[in-house]
Amino acid sequence: MSIQVSAAPTDTASLTTAEGRAAYLARLLELAQSAGNPTGWLSALRQQAAAHVQEQTFPTTRDEEWRFTDLSELLKIELVQPEATPLSLDIAGFCLPEAAGSRLVFVDGVYAPELSAVDDGPAHLVVGNLVNLLKTHPDQIDQIQPYLGQQMGSEEVFTALNTSGLTDAAVVLVPKNSAIETPIHLLFVATGQTPALLQPRCLLVAAPNSQLTVVEDYVTLGKGTYFTNSVTEIAVQENAQVTHIRLQRESLAAVHIGKTAVSQARTARYISTAISLGAKLSRHNLEIYQTGEQTETTLNGLTVLRDEQLGDTHSTLALSKPYGTSRQVHKCIVDDRAHAVFNGKVFVPKAAQLTDAGQLSRTLLLSPKARVDTKPQLEIVADNVKCTHGATVGQLETDEIFYLQSRGIDATTARRLLVYAFAYEIISQVPIASLRPILANQVLPAQA
C-alpha cells in the first residue's frame, strides 16, 4: 500500500508563515524602490520611508488594525513593475465635463500629459505633476517639501511603502484668499494589463482663506489583477475649505489600499465624500488631524459590495483643540457573500473641550450571507463635549417592498429603488452633477 501525499505549492504555503510574509513585504519594498531615480531631498525622503517599512511586519488579522481584513488576497498576487502604457487610451467615459480643463491623468502610476487637460486657471493656482512642477515652479518647493510625506501617520507600513517609491505625484496648491470654482479632477487609470504595483500619490495644500473642490478618482480600463497603494495628503490651512470626493472604482480583481491624511488648521473646513465600489479587497484609511481650534469636519462614506468583495474603511478623527465639530455618516450596502468593515475612531483629548462630534454607521444587508463588522471607537478624555455615535444594520423590509408593489411596481424594481434611496443620502452630497447619475447606476443591483 502506498500513500500519496500531494504537497501544496511551496509558494502558497510559504505565504502563511511569518517568513513568507516578510519575504513578500521585502519584495514590495524592492519593487517600490526600483521605481524612478530621484535625487536630493526626495531621495532622502524615500530612504527614510524605506527604513520605516523595514522596521515593520506585513499586517495579519492578528493585528488589531487588520482584525477583519485578511490580506491573503494580496499575498497571492505576484506583483511586477507596471509596463509602459499604450499611447492612446479611451478614457472619455471617466472625464467630467465640470473639470474639462482641470484634469490630471495618471496611467498605471505614470503622468499622462496627453490625457490631462490643465487650462490656465486663476493666477497662482498650481495644478500639475510633481516632476514637472519642480522644474517649472522651483519657487513652489516650500509649498511642497514641508508637506509631502510629512503628515502624521506617514510611518504606517503601506503609507511608508508608497513614500519609499515616491517618483511623481499629483500636486494642487491653492493660493491664499482664492475660491476656485472649477473642480480639479485627479484621475488614476489602471490598465490592468499586468499584475502591477501602482502607487498613486496626491498632495493638496489649501492656503489660508482659500476654497477648492477636488475629485480623486481611481478607475480601471480592464478586469485585471493589480495592487493600488495610494496616499493622499491634504493640508487645509487657516480658514480654508476643501471639498474632497474620493471614488474607488477599481477592477473587481484588484487590491486597493488607500490613505487619506488631512490636517485642519484653525477654522478650516474639510468635507469628504468617499465612495468605494470596486476592488476584490479594499481598505481606506481616512485620518483627520486637527491642528487648530473651531474646525468643521464632514465625512460621508458609502461602500457598495457584492460577490465576494471585502471593503474596509478605517477612519480616525484626532482632535486636539477646542470647539471642533464633526459629522460622519458611513453607509454600506452588502450583497451576496461580501463583507464590509467599518471602524470609526474619534479621539477627544483633554485639550479638545467643547467638541461636538457625531458618528453614524448604517448598513444594508441584501443577502443572508452578507456580513458587516462595524465598530465605533471613541476615546474621550475632555469632560465638556458632545459626542454621539450610532450603528444600524438592517435589511430591506417586506413592508417597504410591498408598498411599492401595491403601486404596480414589480418586486425587482422596488428593491432597486429602495437600495438607491439608501445610497442617495451619500451620493447627493457629491457636488459634481455629472457624477451623481453615474454613481447611482453603479450602486444599483443588477436587473434580474
Next chain:
Amino acid sequence: MIIENSPVILSVKNLTATVDETLILKGMNLEIRAGEIHAIMGPNGSGKSTFSKVLAGHPDYKVTGGEVMYLGQNLLDLEPEDRARSGIFLAFQYPLEIPGVSNLDFLRVAYNSKRKHEGLEELDAFDFDELIQQKLDVVKMDTSFLNRSVNEGFSGGEKKRNEILQMALLDPKLAILDETDSGLDIDALKIVANGVNQLSRADNAMLVITHYQRLLEYIVPDYVHVMANGRIIRTGSKDLALELEERGYDWVLDEEAVAS
C-alpha cells in the same frame, strides 16, 4: 350609490387567513358591486387591516381557505403588483418614506407600469407633468410636493393626501382606504374625503376601513359592516355607523354571541 344589477367587482367567500400562523380572518364574506361605497368598522384586532392587506397581496398574510374573485378572476393568483395594475388600490395606514426618490418620478413609474399592463404607451415626462397637475387639484396639493422625496418629511396629513393623489392618478376599480382618517385634523380629513368623493363613480367601488364614524359623515357609505373576531357580524346602512358611535361595539358583539 347602489345600482341595481351593477357588475360585481369583488366577491369574498369564506375567506380565512393567518399571520405568523395565527388565524386572523375566520370566514369573511363580502360582495361589492360597481358604484358602491362600503365601510368596515370594528374594534381593534378584529381583522380589518388584515383583510385590506390580504386583498392587496401582502406576503406576510397567508390565505388558508375560501376565495376572492375580482372582476371575474381569482385575485389570490395575482402578485401584488399585478393586483395594483388591474385596478386594486390600497391607501396605507402608514405610508412609507422613500428618500432620494422624487414623488414625481415615483408617480410616473407607478402610472406607467399600469399603462404598460393595459397595453398603452408609456407617458413621457412632459405629458405626465400635464396629467399630474390636474390630479393635484383633487387633494389640493401644491406642485412643490412633486419635487420632494416620497413622503419624506411629510406631515401625517400630507402623507394621507399623497395616498389619495396616487389613487387619483391610478384611477382604481376598487379602492381600499385603510384608516386613512386616523391622525387627521378636520381640515385634512375634509380634503381627503372630498378627494375620495370626487373619485367615486358608477363604475368603481370603495372599501373604507375606519375606527371612527367621523369619516363617514364626509364619505357616505351605502353599506356599513361590523367586523369582529375575523369576520363580518353585522351589516347595515349608514345609520349603523351612527348607532355604533353612540352605543359602542359591545351591544353588537353581545347580540352576535346570543345568536350563535
